[in-house]
Amino acid sequence: MGLALTELTISHFRSHKLAQLSLDGRPIVLYGANGAGKTNILEAVSLISPGRGMRRASAADMARRPEEIGWKLQGVLDVQGRRYRIETWSQGGAARQVRIDDKAASQIDLGKLARVVWLIPAMDRLWIEGAEGRRRFLDRIVLSFDPSHAEASLVYEKAMRERNRLLKEQVHDAHWYSALEAQMAERGLQIHLARLAALDHLRAAQVQAETAFPSAELELVQSDGVMPETVEAFFDALADNRSRDLAAGRTLIGPHRSDLYGVYASKGVPAKDCSTGEQKALLVSLILSNARALAGMIGAPPMVLLDEVAAHLDADRRAALYDEICALGAQAWMTGTGPELFAELGDRAQTLVVTESSDGSVVTD
Numbered sequence: 001m002g003l004a005l006t007e008l009t010i011s012h013f014r015s016h017k018l019a020q021l022s023l024d025g026r027p028i029v030l031y032g033a034n035g036a037g038k039t040n041i042l043e044a045v046s047l048i049s050p051g052r053g054m055r056r057a058s059a060a061d062m063a064r065r066p067e068e069i070g071w072k073l074q075g076v077l078d079v080q081g082r083r084y085r086i087e088t089w090s091q092g093g094a095a096r097q098v099r100i101d102d103k104a105a106s107q108i109d110l111g112k113l114a115r116v117v118w119l120i121p122a123m124d125r126l127w128i129e130g131a132e133g134r135r136r137f138l139d140r141i142v143l144s145f146d147p148s149h150a151e152a153s154l155v156y157e158k159a160m161r162e163r164n165r166l167l168k169e170q171v172h173d174a175h176w177y178s179a180l181e182a183q184m185a186e187r188g189l190q191i192h193l194a195r196l197a198a199l200d201h202l203r204a205a206q207v208q209a210e211t212a213f214p215s216a217e218l219e220l221v222q223s224d225g226v227m228p229e230t231v232e233a234f235f236d237a238l239a240d241n242r243s244r245d246l247a248a249g250r251t252l253i254g255p256h257r258s259d260l261y262g263v264y265a266s267k268g269v270p271a272k273d274c275s276t277g278e279q280k281a282l283l284v285s286l287i288l289s290n291a292r293a294l295a296g297m298i299g300a301p302p303m304v305l306l307d308e309v310a311a312h313l314d315a316d317r318r319a320a321l322y323d324e325i326c327a328l329g330a331q332a333w334m335t336g337t338g339p340e341l342f343a344e345l346g347d348r349a350q351t352l353v354v355t356e357s358s359d360g361s362v363v364t365d
Contacts, residue, residue: 027349028352153191
């Protein structure tokens, strides 16, 4: 077993008052009616990694209603034969806490153990909506390779918010800006280089793979020209651009202005111009490439969360996806409305049924 949850207890989380899952390392199929609570289980699993989970919800919003007493997730994580007891929780809407083997830990510590990638229906419009969503998508991939990416992003964004406040207030004193711009230059370049490295990992994983899913040509582009190549050059660029930023009332250069550009490689068609099915296939391809790259880097594939994965995939593509997941050896968590969507998996997957009762969601074998 490479990386897998073998036990998971979900308490007062979303629609689940109490769910206790015993898992054997195979891919997991969760099926049931819409609204039964399948996606809530995937969201719980996504919190076995740094960040706000796959819905990007606040800790308060995850609490089961009407009690709203807080929530807790407990699990046993098998990492290449070594087992860790993981706990994460929130009380009263406070920031979530983490313990690993009964010791307080940070989310970065958690990210070093548990690598989790996901594909959810909200991502289906990735290529046709705004650049912010594509940056977030890419940053999740970066975070799977480098758990410290989250800290760099937080430091950069905090410094940029403070700099933007000065710009809006039309402060002209250079001394007020220099310290903030030094932080932004250091962390901003770190963010940019980590994104480029992640794209290199994805490209290599696509080239090496035999897959039924299309390859994507990926490029990181800047709306403001070219990112400086050194911290010093970025620091100087921020200072040089200050008058233009003062006029705009915000920072106009930096990694927060990056965008991910994708092309359906075999057709030479920009991803935004592809059909809905082709866009979905490209997304599945990128998630699989992310998983393959991680398997090569850390010696084990990540856990893969695929919510309503059968949408827009025909039977042949579904079968190909399941074959790739099993060949990879990943513990994939997949949801759907009925077992027929996963027939091609047979006994290669563990099947759980999620139903809705008067007391919340219920999970059964």
